[in-house]
Amino acid sequence: MTKENSEEKVFSAARDLIRIEKKCFYGQEEERDRLRKMRELIDQVAKEMPGDN
């Protein structure tokens, strides 16, 4: 994965996080659902992106 692709991936995931947040911000979904969805998204992105270590 190139640096540009990684940046794009992070950018798009950050936008998805905000979307998840927005759904819950005004109470549409419960907090635990929101955090669970966020964790899942982060795990998925971490798997798809190569680590430097």
Add this chain to the structure above:
Amino acid sequence: MIIKSVIVENFRSFYGEQEIEFATDREKNTTLIYAMNGVGKTNLLNSMLWCLHGEFSPSFKNRSDILNWEAKRRGRKSYHVTVTFDENDSEFIVKRSGGDIDSFKVFENKDGNLVEIRQDPRLFINSIIPRDMAGYFISDGEGNDLVVDSEGMISVRRSIRDILGFNVAEKTSEDLGKIRSEIRAELKKVDKDKELSDIEAKVQIYDESIIKNRASLEDNKGSLEKYQLQRDQVDKKLGGSSSAVVKQLQAERTRREGERSSLKKELRVEEGKKIYLIREYSWVAFAHRLMDEGLEFIDESELKGRIPAPYNIQLVQDILSQSECICGASISPGSDAYERIEKLLGKAADPGLLNRLQRARSSLTSVKTLSGQGRGRLEENFKRCSSIRRRINELDISIEDYSQRIGRIDDESINALEKERKVLDGKIYETGRTIGRLEEKFKEAASAKKEFQDKANKIVGLSSRAKTIKHKLDIVDQMDEVILDALKEAEESIHSVLKSKIDDFLEKYLRQDYQVKMTSDFKIGLMDRNGFLVPPSGGQGAILSFIYISSLISIARERRDLKSSILTPGAIAPLIFDAPFSKLDSKYAPNIAKELPKLVDQLIILMYQDNGKQVDSILKNEGKLGKVYYFTEETVADQGKKLSQELVVDGEAIPVTVYGAPMDKIVIREAKIHD
């Protein structure tokens, strides 16, 4: 959100079932609803607010008396409103009943079948058009959520944060903080050497401090805004006092406070400039004393050598290393010739050294030039700062004097206001200081966090599990950085983006009369051609509210459609205005009518027809008029000598009062618009 229709049944002035289907076309996006005064425009607007949120606009009276009186007379005991809207390509139907039946349900139209949504309908509606924000979109023009202060300024910070979704982005960052803590706890379990987890524990402390400071900063900024508005209200009361003396003293004090406030801003800019100048020229100040000595010390002539150019040290070294003279004679080490040539090294020029010294000389010479320049600029800056400080001191004394003079006036209400003002002044000062301190702490924590993060990145020899967790932590950090950068960029740019949007509007239509003024603390106001803030009375406050809220929605729309934008707008709903043109001068109404539909997805205007303002013909000519409805008042009374009331739509006269009807009621009808 696009509202498709509303059905009102036995709600206030509407007997039986009445329906309006709004214009939903993207081009012809405006629905005009005409009604005589007192016939039910505000009732219709409130029926929608009530259906969505179970609330009414602040100026709506007799809230417990909603059931239509004719319906009540005929034994009906409940009233109902249904709003149908589209959101993200799905159609939703909201049904609320009041009176004997108390029910609130939301359905989704799935291929013609109405399926009740499973989640709490209140929360669902709140996620589409949040309750806190409904007042921005559905406005009765009287008590909307934008408050115009005594000077004619609207404080817009909260609405910007709500509509552009800054609050949501901040909450996301906060949530990432929680997830980060969980990941760090996981890391602690697997990092046997504890080197990484110790560093991460420190980063965690700074993270928590950053989140805490950010929340506290927001709270304080909100409080500051509130105190300033409260003080504006007090000033308004003092300025409107029946006593001419108080009025005059207050006007003088306000003028001086205005001057002091601008000077304080200027002083902050100058102080910033001072830091820049010191950074730019401080090295010159230190180097200055060394300069003359240095220039004397560097004597280039010694280094030029005595062997005529181009002969230099290199030539001599080459001859010695090759053991051969340029004439071809052999020069063996130890021979007389060798030693004579070797002695030349002391007199030959060294071009490398010469070059370095020339550069040193040039640097020292530039110090000479810069020291003069720096001194001049710093002296000028110090002079300006001290002159501003002097003037601020004079103003402090003078303002205090005016305050004392107002305080000595023998009037209880004036004394009470003055006391309140003093308390608010204290709060404003303290809150301002707290904000400054928090901003400083915020910067410090961010820089310390960065330092530890850099250290963490340099650690080698981690276990593969620790590496995986660290990788996840890095991803979270990167996401958070993207969100915070976007937020920072949006917050910094919104000031100029919004100003330019409003200015565009004014330039096109009202420039000759008004300009927008926008303060750094997000207050906007209209200035007349002489640069004075226009008082909020009359239609100017209304102009400002329309232009502002429409411009903000327009920005939110642009950002929503922009792929590169990360922030999700809080809500983009139709603008529903009750009587927006009633306070406006006839010369402005057509222009405002021309521009408003361009800024929003859907516009619904409820108004009394005033032919002088030509709203419908303007909208039609602009290709924005989608639908026109009107309210007819049917009454059992005889016409007698009363004149027939009518309105004209698209050149056609339509009676809006029908006498001798079987019952009293308001009927909503659609008017034809000819292409």
